[in-house]
Amino acid sequence: MAEKKKGRLTKVLDYLKHDDPFSKGVAFCPGCGLELLLRFIPRVLGNDIVITGTPSCSAPVLLGQNNQSWHTLSYFGTLMTGAAANATGLVRYYRKAGIDNTVVCFNGDGTANDIGFGNLSGAAERNEPFIYICYDNEGYMNTGIQKSGTTPFGATTTTTPYGTVSRGKNLRRMNLGLKMAMNKIPYTATATLSDLDDLARKLLKAKEAKERGFCFLHVFAPCPTGWGADPADTIEICRQAVKTNYFPLWEAENGRIRMTKTVKKPKPVNTYTKLMKKFNHMTEADHVILQDDVDYEYCLLGGLSVLEAECQLPVSVKDQGETS
Amino acid sequence: MNTTTAPKRIKVITGNAAAAIAAKLARPDVVAAYPITPQTEVIEQISTFHASGEMDCELITVEGENSAMNAVMAASLAGGRVFTASSSWGLVFMYDAVLAVAGARAPVVMVNVNRETPGIIAVSSGQQDMISTRDAGWIFLIAEDCQEVLDLVLQAYRLAEDYDIQLPVMVHYDGFFLSYLSEGVDIPEQETVDRFLSVLKDQPKRTVLTPGRKLGVGSHGILGGYMELRHKHVTAMERSKAKFEEIDREFDGIFGRTYGGQVEEYRTDDADMVLVGSGSMCGTIKSVIDDQREKGVRIGLVKIRMYRPFPHQALVAALKGKKAIGVVDRSLAFGFDGGPIYTELKAFETRLDGAQLISFIDGIANTDITKTNVEKMIRMTGDLADGKDVPEVTWVSYPDANTKGEK
Amino acid sequence: MSSNRYFKHQGPWSDAADPLMCTDTGDWRTKRPVVDKEKCIFCGFCAIYCPIGVMVMQGDTHFEADLDFCKGCGICAKECPKGAIIMISEGEFVS
Ligand SMILES: Cc1ncc(C[n+]2csc(CCOP(=O)(O)OP(=O)(O)O)c2C)c(N)n1
Ligand code: SF4
Ligand code: SF4
Ligand code: SF4
Numbered sequence: 059m060a061e062k063k064k065g066r067l068t069k070v071l072d073y074l075k076h077d078d079p080f081s082k083g084v085a086f087c088p089g090c091g092l093e094l095l096l097r098f099i100p101r102v103l104g105n106d107i108v109i110t111g112t113p114s115c116s117a118p119v120l121l122g123q124n125n126q127s128w129h130t131l132s133y134f135g136t137l138m139t140g141a142a143a144n145a146t147g148l149v150r151y152y153r154k155a156g157i158d159n160t161v162v163c164f165n166g167d168g169t170a171n172d173i174g175f176g177n178l179s180g181a182a183e184r185n186e187p188f189i190y191i192c193y194d195n196e197g198y199m200n201t202g203i204q205k206s207g208t209t210p211f212g213a214t215t216t217t218t219p220y221g222t223v224s225r226g227k228n229l230r231r232m233n234l235g236l237k238m239a240m241n242k243i244p245y246t247a248t249a250t251l252s253d254l255d256d257l258a259r260k261l262l263k264a265k266e267a268k269e270r271g272f273c274f275l276h277v278f279a280p281c282p283t284g285w286g287a288d289p290a291d292t293i294e295i296c297r298q299a300v301k302t303n304y305f306p307l308w309e310a311e312n313g314r315i316r317m318t319k320t321v322k323k324p325k326p327v328n329t330y331t332k333l334m335k336k337f338n339h340m341t342e343a344d345h346v347i348l349q350d351d352v353d354y355e356y357c358l359l360g361g362l363s364v365l366e367a368e369c370q371l372p373v374s375v376k377d378q379g380e381t382s
Numbered sequence: 383m384n385t386t387t388a389p390k391r392i393k394v395i396t397g398n399a400a401a402a403i404a405a406k407l408a409r410p411d412v413v414a415a416y417p418i419t420p421q422t423e424v425i426e427q428i429s430t431f432h433a434s435g436e437m438d439c440e441l442i443t444v445e446g447e448n449s450a451m452n453a454v455m456a457a458s459l460a461g462g463r464v465f466t467a468s469s470s471w472g473l474v475f476m477y478d479a480v481l482a483v484a485g486a487r488a489p490v491v492m493v494n495v496n497r498e499t500p501g502i503i504a505v506s507s508g509q510q511d512m513i514s515t516r517d518a519g520w521i522f523l524i525a526e527d528c529q530e531v532l533d534l535v536l537q538a539y540r541l542a543e544d545y546d547i548q549l550p551v552m553v554h555y556d557g558f559f560l561s562y563l564s565e566g567v568d569i570p571e572q573e574t575v576d577r578f579l580s581v582l583k584d585q586p587k588r589t590v591l592t593p594g595r596k597l598g599v600g601s602h603g604i605l606g607g608y609m610e611l612r613h614k615h616v617t618a619m620e621r622s623k624a625k626f627e628e629i630d631r632e633f634d635g636i637f638g639r640t641y642g643g644q645v646e647e648y649r650t651d652d653a654d655m656v657l658v659g660s661g662s663m664c665g666t667i668k669s670v671i672d673d674q675r676e677k678g679v680r681i682g683l684v685k686i687r688m689y690r691p692f693p694h695q696a697l698v699a700a701l702k703g704k705k706a707i708g709v710v711d712r713s714l715a716f717g718f719d720g721g722p723i724y725t726e727l728k729a730f731e732t733r734l735d736g737a738q739l740i741s742f743i744d745g746i747a748n749t750d751i752t753k754t755n756v757e758k759m760i761r762m763t764g765d766l767a768d769g770k771d772v773p774e775v776t777w778v779s780y781p782d783a784n785t786k787g788e789k
Numbered sequence: 790m791s792s793n794r795y796f797k798h799q800g801p802w803s804d805a806a807d808p809l810m811c812t813d814t815g816d817w818r819t820k821r822p823v824v825d826k827e828k829c830i831f832c833g834f835c836a837i838y839c840p841i842g843v844m845v846m847q848g849d850t851h852f853e854a855d856l857d858f859c860k861g862c863g864i865c866a867k868e869c870p871k872g873a874i875i876m877i878s879e880g881e882f883v884s
Contacts, residue, residue, distance in 0.1 A: 122803025124607030135600030140452030147456030180445030290863030487800035
C-alpha cells in the first residue's frame with residue numbers, strides 16, 4: 059500500500075482539553091452554529107463552569123426536563139429578562155462564600171441585545187466577574203425567526219417579511235460588541251466558528267480576565283434554518299462574514315480595541331449574502347446600503363483602535379489590570 | 383401583643399429602619415435592591431451599614447428591580463441567604479422573577495412597602511401591589527407596626543429557609559404610614575437573633591447550585607413533572623401555616639413577644655361583631671374597639687398576619703358564630719362585589735355558622751383610616767348584626783361610590 | 790408530603806448524575822458522510838467543525854462519523870481540505 063501523505067492535526071484540537079459534557083443526541087437543527095459553539099465552550103473552559111441559559115434555541119438543550127438533563131454542567135435556567143442579573147447573583151454569592159467559579163452567562167442576541175440589555179449593561183457597569191457570551195444568530199429563532207436588534211439591513215424574518223411595501227428589515231443592525239467594549243470592561247471580543255483557534259484563545263483569555271471583572275464575547279453563529287442556508291455552509295458563512303468585514307474579529311482589553319484578524323483585501327458583502335436566502339430579494343441598491351454600513355462600522359472600528367492607542371487610559375480603568 | 387420583661391433596647395425608628403435593621407441582624411450573604419418611594423430608606427440604611435462595615439454582605443446596587451430579584455434568586459439558589467426590598471411599580475417590574483423565585487423554591491426574603499400601583503404621580507398608600515401579586519406562590523406576611531416589621535423579617539427567614547418549607551417570603555407593611563412613622567422599637571441583640579436563626583443550620587442542607595456539581599435548576603417540569611412541582615408547592619404552602627405558629631411561639635420564648643401566628647385576635651372572645659383587617663389600620667381599629675367596649679359594644683378585631691397561604695382555617699375558627707363581620711380592604715377586586723380579602727373570606731361563609739359579611743374599602747390613595755371611619759364601620763357592622771339593611775360594599779372615604787345605581 | 794415521582798428534590802432540579810437524555814439524531818439524516826481513507830490526511834478539520842463532534846478519530850489514520858448521531862449536515866464534507874468526504878444519499882444504503 060502506498061505511503062499516505064499525512065498532514066498535521068489542527069492545533070484547535072489542542073484547545074479541547076476537556077470532555078464534551080453534552081449528550082450526543084440533542085435537538086439542534088443539522089448544521090446549527092449554536093450547537094458547535096455550545097459544545098466547544100466547556101471543552102475549552104472545563105466542565106466545572108456554571109452556565110446560565112434563557113428561553114431561546116439553546117434552552118431545550120441547556121435546560122433539563124423534569125429530573126433529567128442533556129449535559130453534566132451545573133446550570134441555571136432562567137428568564138430572558140434577567141440573565142446577567144442571575145449570573146451576578148451567582149458570582150456574588152460564590153465570592154462571599156469563597157467558592158472558585160467560572161460563570162458563563164450564555165444568551166442569544168434576543169436576550170443580550172434586546173430584552174435583557176438593561177441588566178447586561180448594569181453588570182458591565184458594576185464590572186461583575188463573569189463571562190457573558192452572546193451567540194448571535196441575528197434574530198429570535200426559537201419563536202420562529204423574528205427580527206432582533208442585530209438582524210442586518212435587508213434581511214427577511216417573519217416580522218420583517220419581503221412584500222410590496224417592505225424589502226426585509228429596513229433598519230441597521232446594532233453593533234453589540236462595540237457597545238460593550240465602550241464600557242471599558244476588562245475584556246470584550248468578537249469571534250466566530252470558522253476561526254476556532256481564535257475563539258478558543260479568546261475564551262481562555264476571558265477566563266483569566268474575569269478575575270478582574272466583566273467579560274463579553276460576541277460570537278457570530280449562523281442559523282441555517284432561519285437564514286435559509288445550506289447546513290453544510292455554516293462554517294463557510296462564518297468565513298465569508300470575516301472576509302467581507304461583515305463580522306470583523308477583534309478584542310478589547312479595558313476597551314482598547316485590537317484586530318485579531320485583518321483582512322487584506324475585503325470581499326464585497328454579496329459574497330457573504332449570496333450564501334443564504336434571507337437576502338435573496340435584495341437589489342443592487344439594497345446591497346449598496348448594506349455595504350455602506352459594513353464599511354462604516356469597520357472604518358469606525360479601525361478609527362477607534364487608533365484613537366484608543368493615542369488616548370491615555372484613565373487610572374480607574376488601568377487599575378483593572380491586564381491579562382498576562 | 384403580649385410582652386414579657388426581657389431586657390429592652392428601645393429606639394425610636396421608622397418602619398423602614400426597622401426593616402433594614404432586621405435585615406442586618408439576619409446577616410444575609412447577598413442584598414440587591416433598587417430605590418422607590420416609600421421603600422428607599424431601607425436600601426439607604428443598608429448601604430450605610432455596608433459602607434461602615436457593620437453589614438458584611440455582597441451589596442448589589444442594581445440598575446432596576448427586575449435585576450434585584452433575579453440577582454437574589456440566583457444567590458439564593460447558589461446557597462446564600464438573601465434580602466431585597468421594593469414597593470408597587472418596583473414589585474411589578476420584578477414580577478417575572480418573583481414568579482420564577484417561587485417556582486424555583488428559592489428561600490428569598492424581601493419586604494414590600496405597600497403602595498398603590500396605578501397612578502405614577504399618585505404616590506400613595508394601599509395594598510394593591512400585594513393583591514396584584516398574591517398568587518405568585520410566595521408566603522405573604524403583613525406587619526401592623528414598626529416592631530412587627532422587625533420581628534416579621536426575622537421570622538420570615540426561619541420560615542423561608544426551613545427545610546420543610548423552602549419558599550420565598552414577602553413581608554408587607556403600609557407605605558407612608560409605617561414606612562415613615564417613627565415609634566419605639568425593641569432592637570434585639572445580635573446574639574439573640576443568631577440564636578433564633580441558628581436552628582436553620584441544624585437541618586438537612588437544601589439543594590444548591592455549586593460549580594462542578596452535576597445539577598441544574600430552573601427548567602421546571604413538564605406534564606406530570608410540572609404538576610408534581612406545583613402540588614409540592616401547594617403542600618409546602620399549607621405546611622407553612624402551622625410552621626409559622628410554631629415559629630411565633632419560639633420567638634416568644636426568645637424575644638418575649640408573640641402575635642398569635644396566622645391571625646391575631648383582639649377582644650374577640652365575647653364579641654358579636656368583628657372587623658377583619660390587616661396592616662397599620664389595626665392599631666387604629668384596636669383603639670376604637672377599646673373606646674367602644676367602654677360603651678358596651680361587643681366588637682373585636684381579627685388581624686390577618688399571614689395572607690398567603692390564605693389562613694382560612696384560622697379565620698374560620700376566629701370568626702365562627704359571630705353575628706356580623708366587616709372586612710376592611712385597602713385594595714380592589716374587579717368584577718367582585720367587595721374588596722379582595724372580603725371576596726376570599728366570602729368563600730368560607732357557609733362555615734361561619736350564619737355570620738354575615740360586609741365589605742369596606744378604605745385607606746387607598748393616602749386616605750387615612752381614621753377613628754371616625756372605623757366608628758362608621760363598626761356602626762354599620764352593628765346594623766348588619768341587628769338585621770338592618772346595609773349595603774354590601776362601602777367606600778368609607780368616598781361617599782360618591784355609595785350612591786345607588788353607581789355601585 | 791407529595792410524591793417524588795419526577796423530581797428527587799423539592800424544587801425544579803435536574804440531576805445529571807442520572808443517565809443523560811439522548812435523541813436518536815442519526816435518524817434525521819438524509820445523507821451520510823463517507824470518508825475515503827486513502828484521501829484523508831488526518832488533519833482533523835472535519836472533527837473540529839462537526840457541530841455534534843461525532844467525527845471520531847480512527848487510530849492515527851483517519852476520521853469516521855458516528856452514524857448513530859450524525860445529522861448529515863454536510864459540514865465535514867464541505868470543510869475537508871482534501872475532498873475526502875462525500876455525502877451519499879441514505880437511500881443508497883437501504884438494502
Ligand atoms: C419575557 C419573554 N418574552 C418572550 C419570550 C418568548 N421567547 C422565547 S425564545 C425567544 C427568542 C429568543 O431569541 P434569542 O435570545 O436571540 O435566542 P435564539 O432563539 O435566537 O436562539 C422569545 C422571544 C420569553 N420566553 N420571555
Ligand atoms: S433554528 Fe437555528 S439556531 Fe435554532 S436550533 Fe435551528 S439552526 Fe440552531
Ligand atoms: S477533514 Fe478530510 S482530510 Fe482532514 S481528517 Fe477529515 S476527512 Fe481527513
Ligand atoms: S455530516 Fe454533519 S453531523 Fe455528520 S459528521 Fe459531518 S459534520 Fe458531523
